[in-house]
Structures are given as structure tokens and as C-alpha cells.
Amino acid sequence: MISKNLSKGPISQSGKKFFGTAIHTPICIIGGGTGGLNVAGQLSRQEGVLKHHIRIFEPNRFHHYQPGWTMVGGGLLEPSKAVRYTHKLVPKGIALTSLSVVSIDPEKNLIVTEDGQEYTYEQLVVAAGIVMDWAKIPGSRNQFFTYLCLHLHYFK
Numbered sequence: 586m587i588s589k590n591l592s593k594g595p596i597s598q599s600g601k602k603f604f605g606t607a608i609h610t611p612i613c614i615i616g617g618g619t620g621g622l623n624v625a626g627q628l629s630r631q632e633g634v635l636k637h638h639i640r641i642f643e644p645n646r647f648h649h650y651q652p653g654w655t656m657v658g659g660g661l662l663e664p665s666k667a668v669r670y671t672h673k674l675v676p677k678g679i680a681l682t683s684l685s686v687v688s689i690d691p692e693k694n695l696i697v698t699e700d701g702q703e704y705t706y707e708q709l710v711v712a713a714g715i716v717m718d719w720a721k722i723p724g725s726r727n728q729f730f731t732y733l734c735l736h737l738h739y740f741k
């Protein structure tokens with residue numbers, strides 16, 4: 586009986602089927618990279634802001650300290666030192682949702698994660714970073730690797 590009811594679950598505002606109500610968190614931060622984690626840390630230290638009023642959305646279990654990778658390439662740092670578990674970097678009390686955000690509806694203060702769950706907010710921080718696509722620059726892929734190989738050869 587329960588499963589029959591569940592299979593008829595409600596349709597969310599985003600048009601997807603989901604079985605809960607929207608989860609409200611006053612401050613939502615999309616992206617738990619350098620920017621998102623810094624904003625979360627700074628906001629949580631502000632007077633009047635409670636840590637459980639903040640939620641970070643970050644699908645990546647691992648946080649890469651990007652400047653560290655330059656040193657890894659130069660042989661100055663072990664690769665393991667440039668990577669941390671994301672959840673260990675999130676200040677205690679702040680919620681971490683380990684899913685990607687797939688849509689934002691600013692009119693309704695509503696975001697939806699990849700599983701169809703809806704979240705409402707009062708303030709939204711978008712810190713989803715950038716995705717580099719070197720292949721879109723003609724010839725850049727070959728030039729980049731030539732430079733990297735020369736650099737590693739001469740500065741090892």
C-alpha cells in the first residue's frame with residue numbers, strides 16, 4: 586500500500602517527481618570549492634548567522650587545492666597533500682549536500698538538485714567555478730603539452 590502511494594508521488598514545481606517537501610535553508614551556497622568554502626566560513630562567523638542556516642551543495646567528495654597542483658607538477662609537493670575530503674573542510678554545523686544543483690528558479694527562491702529534491706533559500710551564493718575547455722582554442726592542446734613537457738624537463 587505504501588509503495589503504491591509512493592509510486593503516485595507528487596510532482597514538484599520543477600516538474601520532476603519527488604516525495605518530500607522543499608527543504609528550506611536561509612543561505613544556500615552552490616559549490617564547495619575555494620570560493621564557496623570561504624564564503625561559508627566568513628558568513629558563519631558573522632553575528633546573527635547560525636551555522637545551521639547555511640547549506641553548501643558540492644557533488645565532489647574531494648577538494649583539490651588547485652595552487653598545490655602547480656607545486657605537484659614542479660615536484661615540490663606530494664599529490665596527496667593537494668587533496669582533502671570535502672566534508673572535512675566544511676565548518677561544523679553547516680549542512681553539506683553532496684549533489685549537483687541542476688536548476689535555479691530565482692523568482693521562487695528555489696533550487697533543484699540532480700535527484701529532483703527542491704530547496705528554498707533567502708540568500709543564494711553561486712560559486713560553481715569555471716570549466717576550462719582548451720580544445721576550443723585551435724592548436725592550444727598541442728602547444729600546452731609542449732610547454733608543460735619543456736617546463737618539467739628544464740625545471741625538474
Ligand SMILES: Cc1cc2nc3c(=O)[nH]c(=O)nc-3n(C[C@H](O)[C@H](O)[C@H](O)COP(=O)(O)OP(=O)(O)OC[C@H]3O[C@@H](n4cnc5c(N)ncnc54)[C@H](O)[C@@H]3O)c2cc1C
Pocket residue numbers: 615616617618619620621642643644645650651652653654655684685686687712713714715
Ligand atoms: C593549477 C592551478 C593553480 C592555481 N594557482 C593559484 C594560485 O597560486 N593563486 C591563486 O590565487 N589562484 C590559483 N588558482 C586559481 C584558483 O584555484 C581558483 O581561482 C579558485 O579555485 C576558484 O574558486 P571557485 O570557488 O570559484 O571555483 P572552484 O574552486 O573550482 O570550485 C567550484 C566548485 O563548484 C562545484 N560545482 C560546479 N558545478 C556545480 C553544481 N552544478 N552544483 C554544485 N556544485 C557545483 C565544483 O565541483 C567545484 O568544487 C590556480 C588554479 C589552478 C587550476
